[in-house]
Amino acid sequence: MIKPGIPKGTRDFGPVVVRKRNYIFQTIRETFEVFGFQPLETPAMENLSTLTGKYGEEGDKLMFKVLNNGDIYTTAQHAKDNKELVAAVTEKALRYDLTIPFARYVVMNQHELALPFKRYQMQPVWRADKPQKGRYREFYQCDADVVGSNSLLNEVELLLIYDTVLTQLGMQGYELRINNRKILFGLAEVIGKTDLLTDITISIDKLDKIGADGVRKELQERGLTDSDIATIEKFLAIDGSSDEKLSQLKDLLQSSETALKGIEELSFVINSGYTSFNTAPIIDVTLARGLNYYTGMIVEVKAPASVKMGSIGGGGRYDDLTGLFGLKGISGVGISFGVDRIYDVLEELQLFPEAAQQSTKVLFLNLGEASARTAFGYMMQLREKGIAAEIFHENAKMDKQMKYADKRSIPYVIILGESELQENTMSIKNLTNRRQDKIGAAELLNYDF
Amino acid sequence: MIKPGIPKGTRDFGPVVVRKRNYIFQTIRETFEVFGFQPLETPAMENLSTLTGKYGEEGDKLMFKVLNNGDIYTTAQHAKDNKELVAAVTEKALRYDLTIPFARYVVMNQHELALPFKRYQMQPVWRADKPQKGRYREFYQCDADVVGSNSLLNEVELLLIYDTVLTQLGMQGYELRINNRKILFGLAEVIGKTDLLTDITISIDKLDKIGADGVRKELQERGLTDSDIATIEKFLAIDGSSDEKLSQLKDLLQSSETALKGIEELSFVINSGYTSFNTAPIIDVTLARGLNYYTGMIVEVKAPASVKMGSIGGGGRYDDLTGLFGLKGISGVGISFGVDRIYDVLEELQLFPEAAQQSTKVLFLNLGEASARTAFGYMMQLREKGIAAEIFHENAKMDKQMKYADKRSIPYVIILGESELQENTMSIKNLTNRRQDKIGAAELLNYDF
Numbered sequence: 001m002i003k004p005g006i007p008k009g010t011r012d013f014g015p016v017v018v019r020k021r022n023y024i025f026q027t028i029r030e031t032f033e034v035f036g037f038q039p040l041e042t043p044a045m046e047n048l049s050t051l052t053g054k055y056g057e058e059g060d061k062l063m064f065k066v067l068n069n070g071d072i073y074t075t076a077q078h079a080k081d082n083k084e085l086v087a088a089v090t091e092k093a094l095r096y097d098l099t100i101p102f103a104r105y106v107v108m109n110q111h112e113l114a115l116p117f118k119r120y121q122m123q124p125v126w127r128a129d130k131p132q133k134g135r136y137r138e139f140y141q142c143d144a145d146v147v148g149s150n151s152l153l154n155e156v157e158l159l160l161i162y163d164t165v166l167t168q169l170g171m172q173g174y175e176l177r178i179n180n181r182k183i184l185f186g187l188a189e190v191i192g193k194t195d196l197l198t199d200i201t202i203s204i205d206k207l208d209k210i211g212a213d214g215v216r217k218e219l220q221e222r223g224l225t226d227s228d229i230a231t232i233e234k235f236l237a238i239d240g241s242s243d244e245k246l247s248q249l250k251d252l253l254q255s256s257e258t259a260l261k262g263i264e265e266l267s268f269v270i271n272s273g274y275t276s277f278n279t280a281p282i283i284d285v286t287l288a289r290g291l292n293y294y295t296g297m298i299v300e301v302k303a304p305a306s307v308k309m310g311s312i313g314g315g316g317r318y319d320d321l322t323g324l325f326g327l328k329g330i331s332g333v334g335i336s337f338g339v340d341r342i343y344d345v346l347e348e349l350q351l352f353p354e355a356a357q358q359s360t361k362v363l364f365l366n367l368g369e370a371s372a373r374t375a376f377g378y379m380m381q382l383r384e385k386g387i388a389a390e391i392f393h394e395n396a397k398m399d400k401q402m403k404y405a406d407k408r409s410i411p412y413v414i415i416l417g418e419s420e421l422q423e424n425t426m427s428i429k430n431l432t433n434r435r436q437d438k439i440g441a442a443e444l445l446n447y448d449f
Numbered sequence: 450m451i452k453p454g455i456p457k458g459t460r461d462f463g464p465v466v467v468r469k470r471n472y473i474f475q476t477i478r479e480t481f482e483v484f485g486f487q488p489l490e491t492p493a494m495e496n497l498s499t500l501t502g503k504y505g506e507e508g509d510k511l512m513f514k515v516l517n518n519g520d521i522y523t524t525a526q527h528a529k530d531n532k533e534l535v536a537a538v539t540e541k542a543l544r545y546d547l548t549i550p551f552a553r554y555v556v557m558n559q560h561e562l563a564l565p566f567k568r569y570q571m572q573p574v575w576r577a578d579k580p581q582k583g584r585y586r587e588f589y590q591c592d593a594d595v596v597g598s599n600s601l602l603n604e605v606e607l608l609l610i611y612d613t614v615l616t617q618l619g620m621q622g623y624e625l626r627i628n629n630r631k632i633l634f635g636l637a638e639v640i641g642k643t644d645l646l647t648d649i650t651i652s653i654d655k656l657d658k659i660g661a662d663g664v665r666k667e668l669q670e671r672g673l674t675d676s677d678i679a680t681i682e683k684f685l686a687i688d689g690s691s692d693e694k695l696s697q698l699k700d701l702l703q704s705s706e707t708a709l710k711g712i713e714e715l716s717f718v719i720n721s722g723y724t725s726f727n728t729a730p731i732i733d734v735t736l737a738r739g740l741n742y743y744t745g746m747i748v749e750v751k752a753p754a755s756v757k758m759g760s761i762g763g764g765g766r767y768d769d770l771t772g773l774f775g776l777k778g779i780s781g782v783g784i785s786f787g788v789d790r791i792y793d794v795l796e797e798l799q800l801f802p803e804a805a806q807q808s809t810k811v812l813f814l815n816l817g818e819a820s821a822r823t824a825f826g827y828m829m830q831l832r833e834k835g836i837a838a839e840i841f842h843e844n845a846k847m848d849k850q851m852k853y854a855d856k857r858s859i860p861y862v863i864i865l866g867e868s869e870l871q872e873n874t875m876s877i878k879n880l881t882n883r884r885q886d887k888i889g890a891a892e893l894l895n896y897d898f
Contacts, residue, residue, distance in 0.1 A: 043460065
């Protein structure tokens with residue numbers, strides 16, 4: 001008999017963890033809903049033709065491909081190398097993110113959808129990344145996107161969603177860092193090197209990790225001149241309040257129309273006057289974000305500095321996502337919550353509320369058939385009132401039954417001994433504070449569990 | 450550009466369907482929880498060694514296997530046939546049901562679990578069945594199981610869960626048909642053909658479809674004598690009230706101790722005196738259920754006869770499930786809800802409540818910046834109160850904005866024109882009954898949306 005296990009990088013979630021995760025999902029879901037976002041669910045498997053080439057070469061490698069059913073031996077014979085073999089025996093892969101399936105859905109349903117279409121989606125995705133601390137091969141994404149609207153009100157609302165959810169989760173000290181891709185493009189334009197846009201943003205993005213000297217060295221290696229680098233360093237030195245930053249950006253990048261457009265957009269998002277934030281977004285000119293499809297605002301959410309967790313969410317505007325599937329000119333903007341990391345933050349800061357950790361509230365002890373029958377009736381009354389209750393499954397020793405309550409962290413035990421049965425009462429033991437009450441049967445539904 | 454699609458037998462669930470499905474999931478989940486069941490989630494992928502051989506040969510064929518990442522070309526070279534090739538290039542498969550992963554979890558966590566362990570699990574499973582009406586390659590299972598308890602109270606509670614959930618869903622006329630595998634075994638024992646147990650039960654199970662003559666013919670073909678068949682026909686003729694059925698069973702099968710045990714168990718479940726049902730379970734001696742691991746009570750839930758949907762759930766007791774993974778002597782009993790079919794039943798009987806179909810409640814029209822800014826504030830007040838509200842994303846023609854509300858089935862539209870802004874009021878249009886109210890801004894949170 002082989003000792004059973006689960007695939008590398010995957011996890012079982014036991015009751016305690018599922019409840020806490022559901023608390024996070026539920027908080028996010030409720031916020032998505034009150035903001036008018038609509039739920040969508042797509043299949044775990046997508047056709048390879050939908051996914052291939054959408055996540056770069058690395059993505060194609062890290063996709064979990066699903067073997068065709070039936071005979072694969074014959075088709076496999078003709079394959080001359082690994083790539084041909086994979087192509088011959090697979091035509092589906094597991095969902096790699098929620099964005100491409102969403103784009104695919106929008107294109108397939110374009111004639112039925114009311115635009116703008118505001119959708120949210122909370123489902124697992126799979127990636128064959130090397131498993132390591134905090135990185136799994138199966139993990140949930142929670143995304144909200146709006147397609148079919150250029151209005152910057154969407155950017156404001158999405159930032160508000162972050163602000164609302166994180167506040168509701170009790171988090172303090174998180175940061176909503178924002179930037180605009182047009183500003184980064186404008187910077188490359190100002191120094192006359194738009195072809196090096198990606199190189200510049202990749203290097204800038206590392207400022208936190210490798211410092212100013214590191215960035216300078218990288219930029220030199222990537223073929224930028226001293227004069228280019230001087231401009232970039234001025235850019236990186238931008239500092240002060242949001243308004244000060246915006247004004248410095250305007251000064252430095254005034255020759256680029258694209259940059260000015262980006263600055264205007266950023267300015268609207270910061271100073272829209274439509275609403276106020278619990279934690280106001282911060283302009284971070286070094287923020288670049290990896291995915292190349294972003295074209296407008298980009299956002300990254302940092303966990304409170306005390307927990308050293310880094311990013312717990314991010315997103316941005318992309319101008320032509322559905323274009324990948326032939327539907328041009330539909331702009332989109334979206335955000336994503338990193339639930340696994342948010343879980344770790346809440347755990348570390350002990351922010352999970354009592355309610356998210358509670359399962360069964362009341363255990364009725366089983367003291368033999370007569371007692372158990374009466375107990376069963378009371379138990380059903382509690383259940384009908386929505387209070388989770390159990391009766392121990394057999395007339396075991398009191399000690400064993402109490403141990404079960406303890407191990408399951410059930411806070412109340414109800415005892416119906418002979419005297420209680422005669423008196424039509426019950427004894428309620430609070431296992432948290434060891435207090436014991438005796439109440440009349442009629443009072444059960446008013447008892448403050 | 451290839452027209453995008455999704456794999457055969459899979460589905461996208463748009464907003465309206467997701468909400469209705471969530472209503473079903475939520476009703477089931479809440480009932481599982483008040484009955485003291487604990488949530489569990491297992492990975493979508495399991496090791497092939499966990500799954501292979503657990504679902505019969507057919508199951509092994511219908512599993513979706515996941516291609517190993519990295520180079521498969523080299524390992525594939527040595528394969529001499531299809532089976533060897535599949536074994537050389539895969540080591541994981543998608544979850545085929547929730548029972549085997551549950552058994553695997555129990556064995557892996559046996560030292561931490563408080564027994565009896567009552568778990569529920571609601572996750573998708575994947576099977577490469579031929580897609581057809583009502584049969585999909587990706588579908589949800591919703592299971593509740595108890596392991597580590599022989600008490601028949603569990604059977605009673607699981608039947609109560611069906612009764613509670615279906616009543617809460619507003620279904621009437623459903624049937625909880627129950628039987629006991631020991632009775633079927635006893636029947637085979639009485640006619641001295643326990644080796645033909647499977648043949649007998651398979652034929653009996655078809656009574657509904659092929660009629661008494663059909664069953665007789667099948668039994669003959671399967672090698673049963675006329676005298677055997679006479680006994681089986683007496684068995685099938687058992688009829689009347691539950692007590693009458695139990696007494697006829699006792700008469701017919703008195704020579705089998707196993708049968709008598711099964712009858713006693715069935716009798717307890719029917720007449721436990723612990724509780725009452727909205728719809729009392731019915732004894733159906735022809736009920737067999739396919740999976741061979743059942744050893745005690747079996748149950749099947751039939752949809753109301755008017756909808757012709759057949760089974761919408763089922764389950765039973767199995768005595769040695771974890772034995773598959775080396776942990777002997779742990780009895781289990783469980784039930785499963787067929788969510789896709791329940792969905793169809795509720796749809797056909799129009800039982801989905803209004804609340805399960807509602808998304809955004811209020812749309813604020815966008816009548817230019819000054820109006821929109823004020824509207825945004827009101828909108829946030831509604832959202833904080835948990836009322837889903839949106840503002841149209843741009844100052845478009847009234848007509849376009851009303852069309853959006855209509856297409857999205859948003860029931861209320863709020864208008865802040867110049868006069869409303871001056872008066873500090875707002876006009877609320879009910880799109881369902883066409884009524885229009887004008888209220889003071891301070892009354893918004895008390896308005897009965």
